[in-house]
Amino acid sequence: MAAASLQCTVRLGLCGAAASRRTGKEATAFALLIGAAEPCLRGRGRGAGVRCQRSAAAGAVVVERKDRAVEPAQEGGNAGCAEAELTVVMKFGGSSVASAERMREVADLILSFPEERPVIVLSAMGKTTNKLLMAGEKAVDCGATNVSDLDELTFIKELHFGTIHQLGLDKSIVSGLLDELEQLLKGIAMMKELTLRTRDYLVSFGECMSTRIFAALLNKLGVKARQYDAFEIGFITTNDFTNADILEATYPAVAKRLHGDWVTDPAIPIVTGFLGKGWKSGAITTLGRGGSDLTATAIGKALGLREIQVWKDVDGVLTCDPNIHPKAKPVPYLTFDEAAELAYFGAQVLHPQSMRPAREGDIPVRVKNSYNRRAPGTLITKARDMSKTVLTSIVLKSNVTMLDIVSTRMLGQYGFLAKVFSIFEDLGISVDCVATSEVSISLTLDPSKLWSRELIQQANELDHVIEELEKIAVVHLLQHRSIISLIGNVQRSSLILEKAFNVLRTNGVNVQMISQGASKVNISLVVHDSEAKQCVQALHSAFFESCFLPEVDDLLQDDSAAHSNGTIYRH
Ligand SMILES: Nc1ncnc2c1ncn2[C@@H]1O[C@H](COP(=O)(O)OP(=O)(O)O)[C@@H](O)[C@H]1O
Numbered sequence: 001m002a003a004a005s006l007q008c009t010v011r012l013g014l015c016g017a018a019a020s021r022r023t024g025k026e027a028t029a030f031a032l033l034i035g036a037a038e039p040c041l042r043g044r045g046r047g048a049g050v051r052c053q054r055s056a057a058a059g060a061v062v063v064e065r066k067d068r069a070v071e072p073a074q075e076g077g078n079a080g081c082a083e084a085e086l087t088v089v090m091k092f093g094g095s096s097v098a099s100a101e102r103m104r105e106v107a108d109l110i111l112s113f114p115e116e117r118p119v120i121v122l123s124a125m126g127k128t129t130n131k132l133l134m135a136g137e138k139a140v141d142c143g144a145t146n147v148s149d150l151d152e153l154t155f156i157k158e159l160h161f162g163t164i165h166q167l168g169l170d171k172s173i174v175s176g177l178l179d180e181l182e183q184l185l186k187g188i189a190m191m192k193e194l195t196l197r198t199r200d201y202l203v204s205f206g207e208c209m210s211t212r213i214f215a216a217l218l219n220k221l222g223v224k225a226r227q228y229d230a231f232e233i234g235f236i237t238t239n240d241f242t243n244a245d246i247l248e249a250t251y252p253a254v255a256k257r258l259h260g261d262w263v264t265d266p267a268i269p270i271v272t273g274f275l276g277k278g279w280k281s282g283a284i285t286t287l288g289r290g291g292s293d294l295t296a297t298a299i300g301k302a303l304g305l306r307e308i309q310v311w312k313d314v315d316g317v318l319t320c321d322p323n324i325h326p327k328a329k330p331v332p333y334l335t336f337d338e339a340a341e342l343a344y345f346g347a348q349v350l351h352p353q354s355m356r357p358a359r360e361g362d363i364p365v366r367v368k369n370s371y372n373r374r375a376p377g378t379l380i381t382k383a384r385d386m387s388k389t390v391l392t393s394i395v396l397k398s399n400v401t402m403l404d405i406v407s408t409r410m411l412g413q414y415g416f417l418a419k420v421f422s423i424f425e426d427l428g429i430s431v432d433c434v435a436t437s438e439v440s441i442s443l444t445l446d447p448s449k450l451w452s453r454e455l456i457q458q459a460n461e462l463d464h465v466i467e468e469l470e471k472i473a474v475v476h477l478l479q480h481r482s483i484i485s486l487i488g489n490v491q492r493s494s495l496i497l498e499k500a501f502n503v504l505r506t507n508g509v510n511v512q513m514i515s516q517g518a519s520k521v522n523i524s525l526v527v528h529d530s531e532a533k534q535c536v537q538a539l540h541s542a543f544f545e546s547c548f549l550p551e552v553d554d555l556l557q558d559d560s561a562a563h564s565n566g567t568i569y570r571h
């Protein structure tokens with residue numbers, strides 16, 4: 001087999017998003033703070049409605065998804081129950097709401113589905129989040145008197161006031177927030193410090209403004225809409241500023257608020273994506289870049305909605321990042337597992353944690369293009385027919401740190417592995433891919449965990465990890481590595497690997513580690529950063545653009561089924 005001819009050390013191991021997910025210890029503690037003592041709410045809907053009932057054990061409100069109509073509640077507090085429940089959540093990213101024109105388009109898009117009663121989740125307009133972060137960085141050094149002249153602040157003011165003007169709305173919708181933003185930047189300038197906590201407060205202005213503008217637009221168009229700041233309606237998170245995770249208590253709290261308001265006074269909810277409230281600090285947190293996807297799936301689960309739609313600027317999830325390869329094509333169907341691996345291993349199109357609530361609530365996610373409504377997009381569900389599937393998508397995660405750890409045999413094999421992982425646990429560092437032999441272990445570290453910390457801290461942390469590991473092992477630190485993840489049907493791993501290694505050998509690429517996902521949908525290859533893009537392009541050409549896949553052709557005798565499944569594309 002082709003792999004055998006490689007002149008490099010190739011290790012086989014396990015990888016998977018599940019391996020490094022947070023456990024959220026705080027969730028249980030917080031459950032007592034929220035959602036208790038609520039009268040039973042019941043709705044009835046055309047499709048999936050919600051039913052909230054009190055859990056006898058914990059006193060918390062439990063939300064169940066209902067696939068058929070539910071009788072109105074007998075108990076009180078529900079007199080104004082709306083005839084029709086909320087049906088879908090529609091999330092629009094920054095590119096979808098980047099200008100006044102785009103906001104009008106999105107309003108038109110929403111209204112083109114009169115049969116739906118949507119919850120809308122919005123990100124900040126266009127590049128607002130980046131500009132806010134840049135303004136914060138500059139404010140640290142520029143002096144309080146110069147803050148008003150920061151280019152980024154001027155850009156943000158012009159974008160939001162300009163949009164309001166073009167939409168014929170009232171300036172007061174955002175003027176208070178913009179004043180507050182300027183005050184905050186002055187505070188940062190005075191303190192000469194931008195903490196992670198302040199950073200989250202700073203970027204929250206983006207979503208707070210976009211949602212207010214959009215709600216005002218819908219109201220102006222005669223469609224009753226109500227704006228919500230997620231951190232005020234029960235989005236409770238861990239206290240990991242810039243990378244917080246939603247706690248369980250969020251679901252009943254959000255269901256209670258959105259459902260409660262809807263039944264008493266129906267209006268389309270317009271919710272800020274990306275934001276939450278730290279359960280301990282009470283301060284605004286953010287869910288990591290691209291976190292509005294997670295807000296949307298959390299609302300879908302909380303309300304037991306029929307579908308979660310995430311509207312982007314691409315025709316769905318593609319066979320690879322279109323910035324790496326312009327011939328990337330839409331993938332019509334994915335499972336939650338495939339989408340989660342794809343997102344976790346670097347596909348920017350979905351937030352890494354966003355599939356979790358959808359999977360838990362078993363709510364289909366549809367990725368659509370707000371610039372091309374007719375494109376079918378990608379439908380993500382619990383299961384799909386994988387029998388004809390070989391490869392679905394190729395994902396690249398760059399600038400990864402890899403460690404080769406060889407035991408000095410001071411500890412037995414069990415003790416060695418346990419000790420290695422306890423060091424990572426103690427330092428709160430997640431591991432992406434792992435490959436082990438009897439006396440050695442190779443692994444890659446989750447860069448997002450390191451990115452969320454200051455550079456100086458990162459260096460210290462790595463030094464500290466290595467120092468600890470060197471007590472029991474010889475450690476090699478390998479930086480500037482990339483993980484290329486082949487998302488597909490690992491049942492066909494021989495076929496995938498044979499073809500992949502043929503391509504890599506032809507391109508003279510040295511694979512430094514292989515890791516096959518426990519999730520059964522992912523094989524990851526670690527290569528040097530400098531070769532990674534070229535590898536992805538070559539792999540994409542081989543798997544998705546060529547028509548010379550004899551083995552695949554054998555597998556795909558039913559060609560039409562393969563096309564409807566959409567995994568192998570041929571010209
Ligand atoms: N496999 C992929 N499929 C689709 N888009 C991808 C993929 N990998 C990276 N992308 C990038 O993700 C972008 C969409 O994600 P994002 O910018 O977060 O959207 P939004 O801001 O609209 O939520 C696309 O414009 C594309 O450049």
Ligand SMILES: N[C@@H](CC(=O)OP(=O)(O)O)C(=O)O
Nearest residue numbers: 093094123129289290291292
């Ligand atoms: N505005 C935030 C949150 C977000 O989800 O944005 P987008 O949907 O545009 O990726 C960010 O830029 O990260």
